[in-house]
Amino acid sequence: xxxxxxxxxxxxxxxxxxxxxxxxxxxxxxxxxxxxxxxxxxxxxxxxxxxxxxxxxxxxxxxxxxxxxxxxxxxxxxxxxxxxxxxxxxxxxxxxxxxxxxxxxxxxxxxxxxxxxxxxxxxxxxxxxxxxxxxxxxxxxxxxxxxxxxxxxxxxxxxxxxxxxxxxxxx
Amino acid sequence: xxxxxxxxxxxxxxxxxxxxxxxxxxxxxxxxxxxxxxxxxxxxxxxxxxxxxxxxxxxxxxxxxxxxxxxxxxxxxxxxxxxxxxxxxxxxxxxxxxxxxxxxxxxxxxxxxxxxxxxxxxxxxxxxxxxxxxxxxxxxxxxxxxxxxxxxxxxxxxxxxxxxxxxxxxxxxxxxxxxxxxxxxxxxxx
Numbered sequence: 001x002x003x004x005x006x007x008x009x010x011x012x013x014x015x016x017x018x019x020x021x022x023x024x025x026x027x028x029x030x031x032x033x034x035x036x037x038x039x040x041x042x043x044x045x046x047x048x049x050x051x052x053x054x055x056x057x058x059x060x061x062x063x064x065x066x067x068x069x070x071x072x073x074x075x076x077x078x079x080x081x082x083x084x085x086x087x088x089x090x091x092x093x094x095x096x097x098x099x100x101x102x103x104x105x106x107x108x109x110x111x112x113x114x115x116x117x118x119x120x121x122x123x124x125x126x127x128x129x130x131x132x133x134x135x136x137x138x139x140x141x142x143x144x145x146x147x148x149x150x151x152x153x154x155x156x157x158x159x160x161x162x163x164x165x166x167x168x169x170x171x
Numbered sequence: 172x173x174x175x176x177x178x179x180x181x182x183x184x185x186x187x188x189x190x191x192x193x194x195x196x197x198x199x200x201x202x203x204x205x206x207x208x209x210x211x212x213x214x215x216x217x218x219x220x221x222x223x224x225x226x227x228x229x230x231x232x233x234x235x236x237x238x239x240x241x242x243x244x245x246x247x248x249x250x251x252x253x254x255x256x257x258x259x260x261x262x263x264x265x266x267x268x269x270x271x272x273x274x275x276x277x278x279x280x281x282x283x284x285x286x287x288x289x290x291x292x293x294x295x296x297x298x299x300x301x302x303x304x305x306x307x308x309x310x311x312x313x314x315x316x317x318x319x320x321x322x323x324x325x326x327x328x329x330x331x332x333x334x335x336x337x338x339x340x341x342x343x344x345x346x347x348x349x350x351x352x353x354x355x356x357x358x359x360x361x
Contacts (some may be wrong), residue, residue: 007295009206059305067243071176072250079257085340086264097308101327109265110323112305120307121296125281128274129292138282144289145282155283161270166199170270171277171299171307 001065003050003073010042011080032085039081046074096124179247182224183254190217190259194267203307204314207272214259221255222248272311274304 018035032127050070058129059068096119103110129145132138137145149154162169193213225248269276282290283300296328307323312318318332 001246014298015196054307056328065248067246068175069179069250071245072179075180076250076254076257077262079254082261082265083257086278087337090338095272095334096218096274096304097312098327098338100305100308100312101332102338104318104327105324109321109326111323112309113240114300115325117310118303119308124274124301124304125278125296125299126292129295132278133277137279143291145295147279147282147286151279152283152286155280158270158276158280163268164195165267165270166195167271167279169277170272171275171280171304 001067001069003054003067003069004076006049006056007045007073007077008045008080010046011039011077012044014039015084035085037126038056043074043077046077175243175247178225178228179251179254182221182228182251182260186217186221186251186255187258187262189220190214190255191262193217193260205311206311207315207317210263210267214256217255217259218252221252222264232300272308 007147014035017038017047018031021034022031059070060066079131090159099118101157103115121168129138131153133140137151139148190213193216197209197213198206225244229244229247244305277299278295281295284298285294286292309318309320312328313320316328317332319326319328
């Protein structure tokens with residue numbers, strides 16, 4: 001239990017340090033590389049503490065408090081780290097599913113025609129294509145949309161995954 | 172001799188591999204409306220294997236487990252399940268989810284189909300458009316019971332909606348980061 005609490009507290013600490021840092025930056029973004037750096041430092045602190053601190057070094061299989069879970073706690077920490085940015089970004093990305101359920105939640109009931117006013121090509125196709133161009137995933141010459149080399153590689157990987165999965169193209 | 176740490180990690184990772192194989196096998200035969208319920212079913216199948224693996228290792232490695240007692244064994248099983256759950260959820264959220272439902276991924280793949288020439292907006296819209304997006308999502312949400320349809324009206328169903336939960340968690344996080352930052356900037360430039 002002690003090792004788990006230590007790793008979870010260090011995870012919360014890394015989020016707090018990151019949030020404090022974000023408060024002092026003018027750019028409205030999450031500074032994700034910085035978060036990974038902070039969380040890596042916290043992980044090193046964890047390993048340093050459990051292998052060198054006299055109290056944390058001792059394990060005892062009979063006591064739940066000092067149950068030998070050094071590696072499990074570290075593994076749990078590593079698994080939790082990517083969840084923070086993923087959940088954060090999911091609040092920015094308004095997916096059509098989120099919009100549908102939010103509309104249904106707010107309005108109680110809604111028809112297909114009303115829903116289609118919110119889910120339209122301008123909002124979900126054109127805007128996404130523009131976002132892909134802006135982020136350098138595709139190129140646009142005024143008439144044709146084309147893929148850049150890194151996106152072609154990404155598509156090839158997806159094709160392998162599709163073969164493994166045996167499903168049609170998603171979307 | 173296995174340590175408690177290695178028993179937990181072996182069962183969690185082992186179960187995740189079983190989950191992944193079951194997922195790849197089962198999802199070949201699943202229609203769009205069955206995606207969300209089958210994600211849960213495959214997860215429960217993995218949970219079943221997780222418990223079986225834990226019991227097997229607990230019985231075969233009695234020396235460690237006897238020392239730790241029933242409470243210790245229960246705690247190990249619980250931790251193994253939590254780690255398996257986090258890994259499975261991560262896979263769905265970041266690998267399978269984007270493949271199955273990301274608009275950007277689909278658009279990129281549509282353009283990939285027309286290599287090296289590329290696609291015009293009209294060609295893209297002919298193959299993938301807002302109407303298709305809406306119908307696919309409604310089918311998925313009805314299939315999972317998260318929304319129901321009464322005549323021409325769509326309503327929130329009786330099952331808890333994972334998309335709403337994720338939205339609210341993200342919104343809180345977003346508010347903490349952006350609001351505090353906005354207040355700081357306001358003070359700074361006053």
